[in-house]
Amino acid sequence: MKYYREGQLLRYIGTWIPLAVLVLIVLYFYVVYMETYLMPLIKSEYVSRPLVEINTYLIQLVHINDYVFSNQTIGITITLHIILILFTITLIRVVMTIPGHVPVEWLNKIEDEIRQMIENEENMINHNKKGSQTSTSFSSEIDDEQRLHLNVKVKNEIIDKQGRRHCKNCSAFKPKRCHHCRQCKTCWLKMDHHCQWLNNCIGHGNYKLFINLLGYAWFLISFIMITYSRCYYDTMNSYSSDAKLFLVSFTFLYCCFLWVILTAFTLFHLWAIKSNITTLEYCENKPREPLQKGVWNNIFEVFGKNPLVWFLPIQPDTKPILD
Numbered sequence: 001m002k003y004y005r006e007g008q009l010l011r012y013i014g015t016w017i018p019l020a021v022l023v024l025i026v027l028y029f030y031v032v033y034m035e036t037y038l039m040p041l042i043k044s045e046y047v048s049r050p051l052v053e054i055n056t057y058l059i060q061l062v063h064i065n066d067y068v069f070s071n072q073t074i075g076i077t078i079t080l081h082i083i084l085i086l087f088t089i090t091l092i093r094v095v096m097t098i099p100g101h102v103p104v105e106w107l108n109k110i111e112d113e114i115r116q117m118i119e120n121e122e123n124m125i126n127h128n129k130k131g132s133q134t135s136t137s138f139s140s141e142i143d144d145e146q147r148l149h150l151n152v153k154v155k156n157e158i159i160d161k162q163g164r165r166h167c168k169n170c171s172a173f174k175p176k177r178c179h180h181c182r183q184c185k186t187c188w189l190k191m192d193h194h195c196q197w198l199n200n201c202i203g204h205g206n207y208k209l210f211i212n213l214l215g216y217a218w219f220l221i222s223f224i225m226i227t228y229s230r231c232y233y234d235t236m237n238s239y240s241s242d243a244k245l246f247l248v249s250f251t252f253l254y255c256c257f258l259w260v261i262l263t264a265f266t267l268f269h270l271w272a273i274k275s276n277i278t279t280l281e282y283c284e285n286k287p288r289e290p291l292q293k294g295v296w297n298n299i300f301e302v303f304g305k306n307p308l309v310w311f312l313p314i315q316p317d318t319k320p321i322l323d
């Protein structure tokens with residue numbers, strides 16, 4: 001409704017198109033893999049049983065237990081679907097998880113600091129106006145214009161001398177490693193990048209889920225590429241129709257292409273975790289304060305300290321580093 005009012009409905013729908021394309025790519029691979037490889041494999045093993053034994057549902061079950069299907073086929077089917085389920089859960093979680101707002105307590109702390117500094121400045125002015133008389137009252141001697149001027153002066157002092165960072169768009173202070181995202185129109189803690197494919201920012205609150213997603217995607221594409229190479233080889237060396245030849249070749253080569261891109265992307269993020277650097281910081285390429293705390297501490301900062309959840313689509317409750 002909000003988007004209707006602002007006339008931005010089309011733009012809003014447009015932001016979801018890359019995610020829809022991503023889902024369609026996954027669906028494409030799944031359907032082609034099942035139709036051209038796994039289902040024919042299952043069917044070929046299924047019909048090889050004596051006809052009399054597939055007459056009733058009960059006998060079919062017995063024969064599944066009797067390993068009518070080869071271990072390899074059962075292994076491929078189960079592995080494929082486990083990775084696919086984990087990938088889907090993680091995809092939904094990354095898209096739905098807020099990347100991390102600046103904590104209200106932190107903003108209040110800065111506001112208190114500013115208020116205290118303004119009070120001190122006002123006291124100083126009052127003191128100077130009244131000569132040697134010390135005053136603790138700062139309301140009567142300061143007019144609104146002076147107070148506004150003081151406010152700006154104190155904020156500039158905090159930015160210049162204390163090195164605090166301020167977001168002009170949000171008109172608020174932000175902790176280090178916090179960045180403003182123009183698409184989300186918000187400042188996010190330890191923002192890594194805005195992912196168009198997921199229509200969400202990746203930051204402190206969902207970076208671990210994003211890495212899980214990359215991991216599952218890499219395993220999925222590697223698994224499909226390795227197992228599908230058999231189908232590709234068989235199709236190439238058999239009298240298949242032109243359509244099937246094209247479909248299988250295109251799918252396999254597209255899979256190899258995605259594997260190269262995904263491997264490079266995953267390796268970059270593993271290096272970034274090890275080095276404690278975000279994609280934005282890497283792209284800014286400017287001298288940074290030392291963030292190295294040792295490889296294991298860098299890993300714990302992203303994945304948490306419980307290795308049991310490292311490979312599951314669970315975001316650990318790690319505290320953001322604000323100062």
Ligand SMILES: [Zn+2]
Nearest residue numbers: 167170180187
């Ligand atoms: Zn901002």
Ligand SMILES: [Zn+2]
Nearest residue numbers: 181184194201
């Ligand atoms: Zn964003």
